[in-house]
Amino acid sequence: MDITVVVPLYNEEESIPELYAWVERVMKENGYSFEMIFVNDGSTDNSWNIINDLSKDHTNVKGIKFRRNYGKSPALYCGFKEAQGDVVITMDADLQDSPDEIPGLYNMIMKDGYDLVSGYKQKRYDPLSKTIPTKLFNATARKVSGIHNLHDFNCGLKAYRLDVVKNIEVYGEMHRFIPYLAKNAGFDKIGEKVVHHQARKYGKSKFMGLNRFVNGYLDLTTLWFLSTFGRKPMHVFGFLGTIMFFIGFIAAAGIGIDKLWALAHHVPQRLVTDSPYFFISLTMMIIGTQLFLAGFVGDLISRNSQGRNDYQIEKTVNLGES
Numbered sequence: 610m611d612i613t614v615v616v617p618l619y620n621e622e623e624s625i626p627e628l629y630a631w632v633e634r635v636m637k638e639n640g641y642s643f644e645m646i647f648v649n650d651g652s653t654d655n656s657w658n659i660i661n662d663l664s665k666d667h668t669n670v671k672g673i674k675f676r677r678n679y680g681k682s683p684a685l686y687c688g689f690k691e692a693q694g695d696v697v698i699t700m701d702a703d704l705q706d707s708p709d710e711i712p713g714l715y716n717m718i719m720k721d722g723y724d725l726v727s728g729y730k731q732k733r734y735d736p737l738s739k740t741i742p743t744k745l746f747n748a749t750a751r752k753v754s755g756i757h758n759l760h761d762f763n764c765g766l767k768a769y770r771l772d773v774v775k776n777i778e779v780y781g782e783m784h785r786f787i788p789y790l791a792k793n794a795g796f797d798k799i800g801e802k803v804v805h806h807q808a809r810k811y812g813k814s815k816f817m818g819l820n821r822f823v824n825g826y827l828d829l830t831t832l833w834f835l836s837t838f839g840r841k842p843m844h845v846f847g848f849l850g851t852i853m854f855f856i857g858f859i860a861a862a863g864i865g866i867d868k869l870w871a872l873a874h875h876v877p878q879r880l881v882t883d884s885p886y887f888f889i890s891l892t893m894m895i896i897g898t899q900l901f902l903a904g905f906v907g908d909l910i911s912r913n914s915q916g917r918n919d920y921q922i923e924k925t926v927n928l929g930e931s
Contacts, residue, residue, distance in 0.1 A: 610642050610643065610644060610693050610694045610695065610696050611641040611642045611643060611694055611695055611696065611715070611742050611920050611928050612636070612641050612642070612643040612644075612647075612694040612695070612697075612698055612711070612715060613643065613644050613646060613692040613693055613694030613696075613697045613698070613771075613929035614643060614644070614645045614646070614698045614699075614700065614702075615631055615646050615648065615685060615688035615689065615692060615698070615699045615701075616628070616645065616646065616648065616688075616700060616701070616702050617648045617650055617651065617681050617684030617685055617688065617699075617701070617702070618647060618648065618649060618653065618656060618684075618701075618702035618880065619649075619650045619652050619653065620652045620654045620656060621652070621654075621656055621702040621818070622652075622654045622655040622656045622659055623654060623704060624702055624703055624704045624743045625647070625659045625660060625663070625702060626663065627701055627704065627773045628708070628728055629645060629663055629667070629670065631704075631708045632645060632708045632711070632790075633667075634708075635708045635709060635711050636711075638731075639711075639712050639715075639823045639886055641711075641715070643694065643881060644669045644670075644692075644693065644694060645669060645670050645671065645672070646671045646672070646673065646674075646688045646691055646692065647670070647672045647673070647702075647820075648673045648675070648684035648688045649672065649673065649674045649689055650675050650678050650679060650680065650681070650683070651675045651677040651678030651679065657672070657674050657924070659697065660672040660674075660926065661926055664927050665682060665928040668927060669759060669815030669927075670926070670927065671691065671820055671925070671926060671927040671928050672693070672924075672925060672926040672927070672928075673687050673688065673922055673925050674922065674923045674925070675922060675923065676922070677886070680742075680779055680781075680782060681784045682779045682780070682782055682784040683779075683780070685699060685784055685787075685920070686779045686780060687759075688759065689774035689775070689777075689779065690773065691820070691928055692772065692774055692775075693720065693771075694716075695770075695771055696715050696718045696768055696769065696770065696771070696785050697718060697768070697769045697770075697771060697773075698711055698714060698715075698753070698766075698767070698768050698769075698834050699765060699769075700765055700766050701765040704729070704807060705765075705807050706766040706804070706807075707766075707767050707804065707805045707806070707807060710728065710766060710802070710804045710805065710890075711768075713768075713802055714728075714766075714768035714802060715768065716753045717768065717800055717802060718769070721799060721800070721889050722772055723766065723768075723770075723798050723799065723800040724769070724770050724772075724773050724791060724796035724797070725768070725769050725770070725773055725787070725788060725791050725796060725798075725799045725800070726767065726768045726799075726800045726801065727759055727761065727762070727764055727766075727767050727771075727800070727801050728739060728761070728764040728765075728766035728801075728802055728803075729759070729761050729764060729768060729802065729803050729804060730761060730762045730764060730802050730804060730805075730806035731803050732806060734893055743761070743763070743785055746760055746762075746763075746788060746804070746825055747759070747760060747761055747763075749829065749844035750785075750786065750789070750829060753789075753790070753829055754781060754786070754788070754789040754792065754833075756788050756789065756792060756799055759799065759801050759802070759809040760801065762785055762787075762788055763784075763785045763827075764791070764804070766780045766804055767787065768791075769777060770796070772796070773777050773791050773794070773796050776794050776796075777791055777794050777796075778790070779920065780871060781861075782819075782828050783828060783832065785828065785829075786828065786829065786832050790832070792900070792913060796876070835881055843904035845899045845904065846901065846903045846904025846905075847900075847904035847905070849897075849900050850896075850897045850898065850899070850901030850902075850903070850904060851896060851897065851901060852897070853894075853896055853897030854893070854894050854895050854897030854898060854901065855897070856891075856893055856897075857890045857891065857892070857893030857895075857896075857897060858890075858894055859891070860886060860890035861887065861890035861891065861894065863887055864881055864883065864884060864887050864890065868881050878881045893913050894923060912924055
């Protein structure tokens with residue numbers, strides 16, 4: 610199979626038939642064999658019934674229905690798990706991503722040898738309240754990840770070599786950083802393609818709000834830490850703990866030596882416990898010990914928890930038992 614199209618969606622009943630018809634036309638014009646996996650992320654409208662009806666008429670339409678809304682990353686994770694095409698294309702269901710870009714993305718993977726190609730919506734139809742924070746966020750992501758040729762990490766329109774989606778773990782809200790995840794997994798040939806951004810035709814955006822950008826920075830910090838120290842937490846916690854304990858110990862020893870000198874020379878001096886520096890030194894030693902133990906424990910346990918990607922799937926279509 611040439612292409613798998615993975616479409617995560619939440620309450621997009623109006624656009625689903627039009628999106629499939631558009632994708633199907635592009636695939637037929639270019640002679641691609643394809644499957645289209647719709648991941649219904651707990652929609653409360655008629656989205657699942659439409660997907661189910663499409664699957665009856667088109668065997669290449671497949672569907673996954675979550676019992677509740679989990680988010681875009683879990684939807685992509687489950688879609689990637691079922692993907693079979695040589696190239697996997699992701700796009701949003703709101704018709705803002707143009708299926709006409711698929712041939713160009715496919716060729717960049719299969720002919721130009723890229724592992725991942727991310728779309729770049731150079732001309733956007735989003736409000737300034739969304740575009741300005743997005744630019745700031747992407748500048749930070751480029752700096753932290755070291756992937757300097759991407760302008761938009763979070764563009765929903767992306768193409769992947771099949772090996773990439775089978776070897777990365779998209780969880781939480783890490784869909785924003787899939788290029789970074791791919792790079793950490795050893796897929797470092799990452800490219801970008803300028804793509805057309807269409808104004809939303811139906812409904813309204815599901816991804817507005819300040820918390821989206823705050824959470825994005827927090828996730829970026831987490832991903833940076835895990836990629837840098839995830840396999841060696843002792844290197845950071847143990848180092849910081851040792852430094853803090855050593856400074857605290859030296860300071861406490863200095864206070865003790867000063868007190869002993871005063872006693873030996875019969876110089877009046879207040880009690881050690883009356884000095885605030887004694888308690889500061891003691892606190893630093895305690896915190897240093899705790900950090901060291903945190904690093905030690907971190908080395909003993911795995912950051913991968915069982916069930917982290919255990920999502921409750923209510924139904925599937927054309928994916929075996931439903």
